[in-house]
Amino acid sequence: CNCIHLLIIWEHEVRRLLHYGELIPRLETALGKFSKRNSAEVIQPVRTTVPLQKHSGFLGVMPCYMENDGILCTKLVSFYKRPAGSTLPSTQATVMLLDPEYGNVKAVMDGEVITFMRTAAVSAISAKLLMRPDAEVLTILGTGKQAKSHYNVFTEIFQFKEVRVWSRSVDRADTFAGSLNGPVTVCKSVEEAVKGADIIVTVTRSTEPVLFGQWVKPGAHVTAVGACRPDWRELDDTLMKQAVVYVDSRESAMTESGDIILSGVEIFAEIGDVINGTKPACREKTTVFKSLGLGVEDAASAQLVYDKWKQC
Ligand SMILES: NC(=O)C1=CN([C@@H]2O[C@H](COP(=O)(O)OP(=O)(O)OC[C@H]3O[C@@H](n4cnc5c(N)ncnc54)[C@H](O)[C@@H]3O)[C@@H](O)[C@H]2O)C=CC1
Numbered sequence: 001c002n003c004i005h006l007l008i009i010w011e012h013e014v015r016r017l018l019h020y021g022e023l024i025p026r027l028e029t030a031l032g033k034f035s036k037r038n039s040a041e042v043i044q045p046v047r048t049t050v051p052l053q054k055h056s057g058f059l060g061v062m063p064c065y066m067e068n069d070g071i072l073c074t075k076l077v078s079f080y081k082r083p084a085g086s087t088l089p090s091t092q093a094t095v096m097l098l099d100p101e102y103g104n105v106k107a108v109m110d111g112e113v114i115t116f117m118r119t120a121a122v123s124a125i126s127a128k129l130l131m132r133p134d135a136e137v138l139t140i141l142g143t144g145k146q147a148k149s150h151y152n153v154f155t156e157i158f159q160f161k162e163v164r165v166w167s168r169s170v171d172r173a174d175t176f177a178g179s180l181n182g183p184v185t186v187c188k189s190v191e192e193a194v195k196g197a198d199i200i201v202t203v204t205r206s207t208e209p210v211l212f213g214q215w216v217k218p219g220a221h222v223t224a225v226g227a228c229r230p231d232w233r234e235l236d237d238t239l240m241k242q243a244v245v246y247v248d249s250r251e252s253a254m255t256e257s258g259d260i261i262l263s264g265v266e267i268f269a270e271i272g273d274v275i276n277g278t279k280p281a282c283r284e285k286t287t288v289f290k291s292l293g294l295g296v297e298d299a300a301s302a303q304l305v306y307d308k309w310k311q312c
C-alpha cells in the first residue's frame with residue numbers, strides 16, 4: 001500500500017512551485033482535452049454546490065479524472081457573497097490528488113493559490129486567443145485576490161501602454177495600486193475605466209451587472225470571472241448580446257452562469273475548441289469569455305505542483 005506517502009503542500013510551497021510560464025501550457029493542453037469530450041482523456045462533471053444559506057455561501061466539490069495522464073483530483077472550494085466591508089475571505093480551497101489505481105489520497109495541497117493563479121492563467125489564455133494583437137489598454141474591475149493574480153499574469157505575458165483599475169472604493173483601489181509592481185491608473189467610475197479599453201477583466205463579487213455594453217469599445221475582449229451562480233451577473237444583456245460568447249465549459253455555463261442563462265445568449269464555443277482549432281477566434285469582433293472555473297484546471301495545476309515538488 002502506498003498510503004503512507006501522503007504529502008501536505010502548504011500555501012507558501014504552492015506559491016514557490018507554480019509559475020505562469022509552466023502553468024499556462026499545461027492549462028492549454030488540459031482545456032483542449034476537456035473540449036474533445038473523450039472520457040479516456042477527461043471525466044469532469046459540473047461542480048456540485050451545496051448552499052450554506054446561513055452564511056450566504058456555497059461549498060463546491062470539483063472532481064476530475066484524466067485517465068491517459070493518470071491524474072485523479074478533487075477540489076473543495078467555499079465561496080461567499082460577503083457584505084461590503086467584510087474582512088472574511090470570499091474564497092477558500094483545498095485540493096486533493098489521489099492515486100487512481102489504489103484510490104488513496106497522495107497529496108493534499110493549498111487550493112487558494114491554485115485557484116487564483118489557474119483562473120488568471122485561463123483568462124490570459126482567452127486573451128491570447130481573442131484579444132486584438134494591437135491591444136494597448138487593460139482594465140481590471142475589482143481589486144481583490146483575482147484582480148491581483150490577473151494583473152500579475154497579464155503584465156507578465158503582454159505589454160500594455162496603460163493598465164486601469166476600478167473598485168467601488170477609491171481608497172481600496174489606491175491600496176491595490178500601491179501593492180502592484182508597476183504603474184496603474186485608478187479610475188473613479190466603471191465608465192471612465194473601460195472607455196476605449198481593449199481588454200476588460202471583471203473580477204468582482206457583484207451579483208448585479210457592473211459592466212454595460214454601451215461603454216465597451218467594439219472589438220474589445222471581456223474576460224468575465226466573477227458571477228458564478230445562475231442568478232448572479234457582472235455583465236448586462238446589451239454586452240452579452242453584442243458579443244461573440246466563449247466559455248470554459250458549455251455545461252457549466254448553462255448551469256452556473258447568470259450572465260449566460262439570464263441573457264439567453266447562444267454560446268459560440270468553448271475556449272478548448274479554439275485551442276483545438278475546431279472553432280475560430282473572432283478577434284475582430286467584441287468577445288466575452290465567461291469563466292466559471294473547472295476541475296480539470298485544478299487537476300492540471302495540482303499535478304504540476306506535485307511534479308515540481310518531486311523534482312526538489
Ligand atoms: N471563474 C473562476 O474560475 C473563479 C471565479 N471566482 C470569482 O471571482 C470573483 C472575485 O474573487 P476574489 O478576487 O477571490 O474575491 P475578493 O473578495 O478578493 O475580491 C472581490 C472584489 O469585488 C469587489 N466587490 C464586491 N462586491 C461588489 C459589487 N457589488 N460591485 C462591485 N465590486 C464588488 C470587492 O470590493 C473586491 O474588490 C468572485 O466572484 C469569485 O467567486 C473565484 C475563483 C475562481
Ligand SMILES: O=C([O-])C1=[NH+]CCC1
Pocket residue numbers: 060077079091115228292293294
Ligand atoms: O473554480 C472555482 O474554484 C470557483 N469558481 C467560482 C468560485 C470558485
